[in-house]
Amino acid sequence: MTYFRKILKYATPYKGYAWLNIISNIFYALFGTLAMISLFPMLSVLFDNTKRLDIKPVWTGIADAKEYIENYLNYFVTQKANEGTDDVLIFMVILVIAMFLLKNLFSYLAMFFITFLRNGVLKDLRNDLYKKTIDLPVSFYSEKRKGDTIARLTSDVLEIQHSFLSILELIVREPLTILFAIVAMLIISVKLTIFVFIFIPISGFIISRIGKSLKSHSDKVQKEQGFFLSILEETLGGLKIIKGFNAEGIFTNRFKESTNRFFKFSNSLLNRQNLASPTSEFLGIVVISILLWYGGQMVLVEKSLQPELFIVYMGLAYQILTPAKAISKASYGVKKGNAAAERVLEILETESSIKDTPNAIVKEGFSEEITINNISFKYEEDWILKDFSLNVPKGHTVALVGQSGSGKSTIANLVTRFYDVNKGSISIDGIDIREMTQHSLRSLLGLVTQDSILFNDTVKGNLLVAKEGASDEELVAALKVANAWEFVNQLPKGMDTNIGDSGNKLSGGQKQRLSIARAVLKNPPIMILDEATSALDTESERLVQEALENMMKNRTSIVIAHRLSTIQNADTIVVLSNGKIVEQGKHKELLDKKGVYYNLVEMQSFA
Numbered sequence: 001m002t003y004f005r006k007i008l009k010y011a012t013p014y015k016g017y018a019w020l021n022i023i024s025n026i027f028y029a030l031f032g033t034l035a036m037i038s039l040f041p042m043l044s045v046l047f048d049n050t051k052r053l054d055i056k057p058v059w060t061g062i063a064d065a066k067e068y069i070e071n072y073l074n075y076f077v078t079q080k081a082n083e084g085t086d087d088v089l090i091f092m093v094i095l096v097i098a099m100f101l102l103k104n105l106f107s108y109l110a111m112f113f114i115t116f117l118r119n120g121v122l123k124d125l126r127n128d129l130y131k132k133t134i135d136l137p138v139s140f141y142s143e144k145r146k147g148d149t150i151a152r153l154t155s156d157v158l159e160i161q162h163s164f165l166s167i168l169e170l171i172v173r174e175p176l177t178i179l180f181a182i183v184a185m186l187i188i189s190v191k192l193t194i195f196v197f198i199f200i201p202i203s204g205f206i207i208s209r210i211g212k213s214l215k216s217h218s219d220k221v222q223k224e225q226g227f228f229l230s231i232l233e234e235t236l237g238g239l240k241i242i243k244g245f246n247a248e249g250i251f252t253n254r255f256k257e258s259t260n261r262f263f264k265f266s267n268s269l270l271n272r273q274n275l276a277s278p279t280s281e282f283l284g285i286v287v288i289s290i291l292l293w294y295g296g297q298m299v300l301v302e303k304s305l306q307p308e309l310f311i312v313y314m315g316l317a318y319q320i321l322t323p324a325k326a327i328s329k330a331s332y333g334v335k336k337g338n339a340a341a342e343r344v345l346e347i348l349e350t351e352s353s354i355k356d357t358p359n360a361i362v363k364e365g366f367s368e369e370i371t372i373n374n375i376s377f378k379y380e381e382d383w384i385l386k387d388f389s390l391n392v393p394k395g396h397t398v399a400l401v402g403q404s405g406s407g408k409s410t411i412a413n414l415v416t417r418f419y420d421v422n423k424g425s426i427s428i429d430g431i432d433i434r435e436m437t438q439h440s441l442r443s444l445l446g447l448v449t450q451d452s453i454l455f456n457d458t459v460k461g462n463l464l465v466a467k468e469g470a471s472d473e474e475l476v477a478a479l480k481v482a483n484a485w486e487f488v489n490q491l492p493k494g495m496d497t498n499i500g501d502s503g504n505k506l507s508g509g510q511k512q513r514l515s516i517a518r519a520v521l522k523n524p525p526i527m528i529l530d531e532a533t534s535a536l537d538t539e540s541e542r543l544v545q546e547a548l549e550n551m552m553k554n555r556t557s558i559v560i561a562h563r564l565s566t567i568q569n570a571d572t573i574v575v576l577s578n579g580k581i582v583e584q585g586k587h588k589e590l591l592d593k594k595g596v597y598y599n600l601v602e603m604q605s606f607a
Helices: 002-037 039-046 062-081 085-135 138-142 146-188 190-210 214-237 239-244 248-301 307-348 408-415 438-443 459-463 472-481 485-489 508-522 538-552 587-593 596-606
Strands: 369-378 383-393 397-402 423-428 445-448 526-530 556-560 572-577 580-585
Touching (some): 002 039, 002 085, 002 307, 039 307, 383 408, 408 526, 472 485, 572 596, 580 587, 587 596
Parallel strands (some): 526 556
């Protein structure tokens, strides 16, 4: 129930609806019991067992409550009978209909109010999950499957709504229905009600035994759902490769294996869950059957209970069955919802390894230099960077080159603070970036990556990610700097053209130029270009390179380059190998040295 309490805090903003639901449920339970009791005077009239009573009875205390209610009903019926038998029957029928109408009216009102609470909690929970998903560092998702995160945000949250939040309806309504029914049953016959209570704990024990392992089964189902959603997400992202390598069979078999496991786990879970309803109903009927035998003895042999009271009593006893069955199903729901809540809260309660310090500085503007001071970093066991130092003065372009795995892109990840250094420090204008707010740090940076990360939106929508309130004139200016205006202007709807999932309606060069336009629109003082031209053809590379040069004018730039032809004009070229600087200087200087850089250029020229 720990998870249940944590989820319940999301109901606080909707407590007004909760109170209205509780009030409606109180009246539902009350009129549900009164509806059954209202049958008694009707049955008395039909069986002609109404004792004529012309004197209004007097209340003498709770001890004689049963006798008072019975006498009052007899008095009431006698008064109506004096007006005519037909009038009595019509009045009794109207009374019964009115009670059942009020019961169902309050049932609807209770569901009406709880709907706002349930959907409100669902909305807030999803919003918090999404916010947390964005807040968590990039490193968190390098260890998790995307599909698992999607499953938690969708199916797990729905499971909480169906299981946990449905209990909110049962907490008041069902126990009160049982309570009012039991009070009425006690008034009718204490002896018979005590007899009923002997069998209820036995039924409850049997039902609880069935649902004991439900949480573990539910956990397996939800984990497997996350697994096959991951396969689906990877399939959609890598469809070209799957088709290109004729690997459809491999991925189909992988997906089938997952859905087969899901099939087995789901069958086991649902079969146990479905056992709750028939078991509770059967046990209830057993109790009712024993009641019929025992109560029949009281009516026919002992003559200690009136037949019409016994029929009403049986109706009340059966009325307990429905809420008891609902409570037993709800207990299964708690166990199932517990597994879902645990998975959801695992994300919500994960502490981000990268967060602002309590007195973080809001850094505005860039005036001097970026200093990378003696940093070391590792993703897992092996060190990617070791005692690495670099100075990037304002207005300079520094290019990082080296073989794959030498640590170039890692430096971009560390400067943008997607990861934190293990040793050393990175500072801007003498302030450690860990002492700045992440928002103000990233406001100083523009980022263009090797993979053009675009969204399923219009050209305009993708650009406005960088500057939400930008005017059309600013957008056009940014597109022109990035050599992108020419092709954007020729699109069917210009800037309002949707570019498809990940921008797949555009060519590689067009996507990259759009990414550059987005960075230009942000207009940051520091630009980080992570292999921005490595995946392009020669013509696209020329256009993109021109766009990059336009963008880097009067800016401080850190350029991670794969194609060395693109960084010949850099102020400083830093050559890395195994996380360390092996050479440093201008293009011509490094060529004259005929060292590592010279060999890299020669290899690319030969290629």
